[in-house]
Amino acid sequence: MNSMWAVMLATLVKDIRLEWRSKDALNSMLFFSLLVVVIFVFSFDPLAEESRHIVGGLVWIAFLFAAVVALNQTWARELRNQVLDAYRVSPAPANALFLAKALGNFIFVSVLEALMTPLFVIFYNLHVLGPAWQLIPIALLGTWALVVNGTFFAAMSLRTRSREIMLPLLLFPISIPAVLGMVAGTTAVLTGENSAHFYIVLLLTYDVVFTTACLALFETILHAE
Amino acid sequence: MKRLFPILSVLTAILLAYALYLALGKGTPTDALQGDVYRIIYYHVPSAWTAFLLFFINFGASVQYLARAKASRQAAAKWIVIAVGVVGTIAAFVPRVQQQLTSYGMRPSAMATTVLMIVALYFLVGWLFPGDRLDVLAVTTAEVGVVFCTIVLVTGPIWARPVWGIWWAPGDIRLTSTLVLWLIYVSYLVLRRFSNSAQTQMLAAALAVFGALDVPLVYFSIWFFRTQHPQPVIGGGGSMDPRMLHVLLINWMAFLCFAFLVCWSRFRLELLQREVEEAHAMESLAGADAASRASLPLSRSSK
Amino acid sequence: MSATTSTITVRNVIKQFGRFAALRGVSAEFDAGRFHAILGDNGAGKTTLLRALAGLAQPTQGPVSIFGKSPQEACREIGYMAHPSLLYDEMSGMENLRYFARLYGIDGDGRCEEAIRAVGLDPELTRGVGQYSQGMRQRMSLARAILHDPRVLLLDEPFSNVDAHSAREMVGLLKGMRDAGKTIFVVTHQALLLEGSADEFVWMQAGQIVDRTATVARAHEGVQ
Numbered sequence: 214m215n216s217m218w219a220v221m222l223a224t225l226v227k228d229i230r231l232e233w234r235s236k237d238a239l240n241s242m243l244f245f246s247l248l249v250v251v252i253f254v255f256s257f258d259p260l261a262e263e264s265r266h267i268v269g270g271l272v273w274i275a276f277l278f279a280a281v282v283a284l285n286q287t288w289a290r291e292l293r294n295q296v297l298d299a300y301r302v303s304p305a306p307a308n309a310l311f312l313a314k315a316l317g318n319f320i321f322v323s324v325l326e327a328l329m330t331p332l333f334v335i336f337y338n339l340h341v342l343g344p345a346w347q348l349i350p351i352a353l354l355g356t357w358a359l360v361v362n363g364t365f366f367a368a369m370s371l372r373t374r375s376r377e378i379m380l381p382l383l384l385f386p387i388s389i390p391a392v393l394g395m396v397a398g399t400t401a402v403l404t405g406e407n408s409a410h411f412y413i414v415l416l417l418t419y420d421v422v423f424t425t426a427c428l429a430l431f432e433t434i435l436h437a438e
Numbered sequence: 439m440k441r442l443f444p445i446l447s448v449l450t451a452i453l454l455a456y457a458l459y460l461a462l463g464k465g466t467p468t469d470a471l472q473g474d475v476y477r478i479i480y481y482h483v484p485s486a487w488t489a490f491l492l493f494f495i496n497f498g499a500s501v502q503y504l505a506r507a508k509a510s511r512q513a514a515a516k517w518i519v520i521a522v523g524v525v526g527t528i529a530a531f532v533p534r535v536q537q538q539l540t541s542y543g544m545r546p547s548a549m550a551t552t553v554l555m556i557v558a559l560y561f562l563v564g565w566l567f568p569g570d571r572l573d574v575l576a577v578t579t580a581e582v583g584v585v586f587c588t589i590v591l592v593t594g595p596i597w598a599r600p601v602w603g604i605w606w607a608p609g610d611i612r613l614t615s616t617l618v619l620w621l622i623y624v625s626y627l628v629l630r631r632f633s634n635s636a637q638t639q640m641l642a643a644a645l646a647v648f649g650a651l652d653v654p655l656v657y658f659s660i661w662f663f664r665t666q667h668p669q670p671v672i673g674g675g676g677s678m679d680p681r682m683l684h685v686l687l688i689n690w691m692a693f694l695c696f697a698f699l700v701c702w703s704r705f706r707l708e709l710l711q712r713e714v715e716e717a718h719a720m721e722s723l724a725g726a727d728a729a730s731r732a733s734l735p736l737s738r739s740s741k
Numbered sequence: 742m743s744a745t746t747s748t749i750t751v752r753n754v755i756k757q758f759g760r761f762a763a764l765r766g767v768s769a770e771f772d773a774g775r776f777h778a779i780l781g782d783n784g785a786g787k788t789t790l791l792r793a794l795a796g797l798a799q800p801t802q803g804p805v806s807i808f809g810k811s812p813q814e815a816c817r818e819i820g821y822m823a824h825p826s827l828l829y830d831e832m833s834g835m836e837n838l839r840y841f842a843r844l845y846g847i848d849g850d851g852r853c854e855e856a857i858r859a860v861g862l863d864p865e866l867t868r869g870v871g872q873y874s875q876g877m878r879q880r881m882s883l884a885r886a887i888l889h890d891p892r893v894l895l896l897d898e899p900f901s902n903v904d905a906h907s908a909r910e911m912v913g914l915l916k917g918m919r920d921a922g923k924t925i926f927v928v929t930h931q932a933l934l935l936e937g938s939a940d941e942f943v944w945m946q947a948g949q950i951v952d953r954t955a956t957v958a959r960a961h962e963g964v965q
Contacts, residue, residue: 216846230836301796301797303816303844372637386622389652415659430647438797
C-alpha cells in the first residue's frame with residue numbers, strides 16, 4: 214500500500230511539474246475555455262430570468278468540451294518515447310498511475326472550470342437563488358465523474374485508430390447520468406425551484422461505482438498490447 | 439445442425455406471419471383512445487424486450503470473459519452473482535421493498551423470478567459458450583441487439599407523434615434509457631472496429647461492463663428528473679386488454695425466434711471468420727519451418 | 742529443458758499478431774551471467790523475443806521463465822531499454838531517474854547519481870533529455886535501465902544512431918556489468934561492435950533461433 218501512494222504522489226508531482234514547464238498546453242486550454250464561453254454567450258442571448266434555467270446546461274456543456282480537450286492529452290507524454298513501456302516493466306502498481314493521472318486531470322479541469330465560471334456569472338448576470346454551497350459538491354463530484362471515466366477511456370483509446378475521436382465517443386454515452394445530475398443539480402440550485410439533494414447523491418453513487426470499476430479494470434487496459 | 443436451420447427459418451416465418459396477422463387486426467380490437475396507430479406496440483415492445491435480453495446476454499458474456507483471465511476473478515464473479523441472486527430473491531419479499539414494487543405494479547414473485555432467471559442465464563451462458571466463444575457471443579448479441587434497439591427508437595417517435603403530438607419527450611424514462619443503451623452499444627461496436635490491439639476483446643468486454651453499470655444509473659436519474667419535471671409518458675402505463683397482451687406475447691415469441699436465427703447465423707459467420715484467421719496464422723507459422731529447413735544463408739549486415 | 746533458478750528459458754514460444762507470426766516456436770535456455778547478442782534481419786523476431794522476455798509482449802503460447810519466475814514476477818530483476826528513450830524529454834536526467842527510482846521504491850538520489858555516472862554522464866546536467874544528442878540519450882536510457890540494479894538487462898538496439906565513441910563506451914560498460922554477474926541480452930544490427938565482448942551470438946531468422954555461435958563468424962558458413 215505504501216508504494217501505491219508513493220508512486221501515485223510521485224507521478225502526480227511529476228505531471229504537474231511537466232505541465233507547468235511547458236505552459237503551452239495550459240495556456241491554449243485556458244484560451245479555448247474562454248472562447249467556448251464567448252460562443253455560448255453569442256448563441257444564447259442572456260436575459261436574466263430565462264438564463265437561470267438554461268445556464269446550468271450551458272456551463273456543463275462548456276466544461277465537458279474543455280474536459281475532453283484536456284483528457285485527450287492525458288497520455289500524450291507517455292506515448293512519446295514509449296515511456297509507458299518503462300512503467301509496465303516496473304513493479305509499480307497500475308492503479309497508482311491511473312489515480313495520479315485522474316487526479317492530475319481533475320486538478321487541471323477544475324482550474325479551467327474556475328476560470329470559466331466567473332465569466333458565465335458575468336455574462337449571464339447570474340445570481341444564485343438556491344443554497345449556493347451545494348454547487349461545490351456538485352462541481353467536485355461532477356468533475357470527478359467526467360475525469361475518472363475520461364482518464365480510463367483515454368487509456369483505452371491508446372489502442373485504437375482515430376484516438377482523439379474515440380475518447381468522446383466512448384465517454385459521452387457512459388457519462389449521461391452524470392451529466393443529467395450535474396445539469397439538473399446546478400439548475401436546481403440556481404433557480405432555487407427544486408432540491409439538488411438527490412442529484413448530489415446520484416453523482417456520489419456514480420462516482421463510487423465508476424471509480425471502483427476503473428480501478429478494477431485499469432490494469433487490464435494498461436497491459437493491452 | 440445444418441438441416442435444423444432451414445426448418446426453424448420456415449417455422450419462424452410462419453410464426454411472424456401469424457403474429458403480423460393478429461397484430462393488424464383480426465385478433466384484436468381497435469384501441470378506444472388511439473385508434474389503429476396503437477398497433478405499433480406489437481413491434482415496439484417486443485423489439486425492446488428482445489434488445490434488452492440480447493444486451494443482458496452480452497453483459498453476462500463480457501463479465502465471464504473478463505473473469506476468465508484470472509482464476510481468482512472467476513471465483514469472485516461466480517460468488518457475486520450467486521449473492522445477487524440470493525439477496526434479490528429475499529429482498530423481493532421484504533415488506534418495504536414489496537411496497538415499492540406494488541407501486542410500480544409488480545408482484546414480489548415476479549421480481550424474485552426475474553432475479554433468479556438473471557442468475558440462471560449468467561451461468562447458462564458460461565456453460566454453453568466455453569472459452570473464446572464467449573467473445574463471439576458478445577459480438578453477436580451486441581450487433582443484433584443494436585438492430586432491435588434501433589427499431590425501438592424508430593417506432594417510438596412514430597407512435598408518439600400521431601398520438602401525443604410530440605416526437606420525443608426527454609423525460610420519458612423508457613425511451614430515453616433505451617436511447618442511452620443504444621448509444622453505449624454503438625460505441626461498443628465502434629470500439630471493436632477501431633481497435634488495433636491484440637486485446638480488443640478485453641477492451642470491449644470492459645466497456646460492456648461499464649455500460650451495464652451505467653444503465654441503472656441512467657434509469658434512476660431520469661426517473662427522479664421526471665418527478666421534478668413532469669413529462670408526458672410515451673407508451674402509456676396501465677393495464678392492457680388481455681387479448682392485446684396475448685397478441686403482444688405472440689409477437690414477442692416470433693421476434694425471439696427471429697432474433698435467435700439471426701444470432702445463430704452471425705455466430706456461425708464469426709466462428710468461421712475466426713477459423714479462417716487461425717488457419718492463416720497456422721500457415722504463417724508452418725511456412726517459416728519450410729523456409730528455415732532450406733537453411734538460407736544469413737546476411738551479416740553491419741551498419 | 743526445465744526452468745531452473747539460474748537460467749532464462751523460453752520453451753516453444755509462439756507470438757502471433759493476427760496473421761503474422763513474429764515468433765514461431767522459439768526454444769532456448771540462456772545461462773546467467775553471460776552476455777548474449779541477438780542478431781538477425783529485420784522482421785526476424787528479435788525485438789519480439791526481447792519484449793517477451795521483458796513481459797511487454799504476452800506470448801500466444803509457450804512459457805517464458807526468468808530465473809524460475811514469469812517476467813511480471815521478476816520485474817524487479819529486469820532492466821529494459823529500447824530504441825525510444827523511455828524518458829521524459831522535458832525533464833533533466835536526474836529528474837527522470839528520480840521519478841523512475843520511485844517506481845522501484847528507491848529513495849534518495851544516491852542510486853540515481855551512481856547510475857548516471859556509471860554511463861559516463863554528468864548528474865548535474867539540467868538540460869531536458871530531449872536536447873541531448875542521440876548518444877547521450879541512449880546512455881541516459883541505459884542509466885534508467887540499470888538504476889534498480891537488475892540481474893538481467895534487456896537492450897533493444899542500444900547503439901543505433903549512436904556515435905562510435907559512445908557506442909564503444911557502452912559496450913565496455915556492459916562488459917563490466919557482465920563481469921559483475923549480470924545477464925545481458927542485446928539486440929543489434931551491429932554485430933561487429935560486440936565481437937570480443939559478447940559471450941554468445943544468437944542468430945534469428947523468420948521468428949526462430951537458427952544458430953548460436955561464440956563468435957560473429959557463423960561456423961558452418963566457413964566464411965571469415
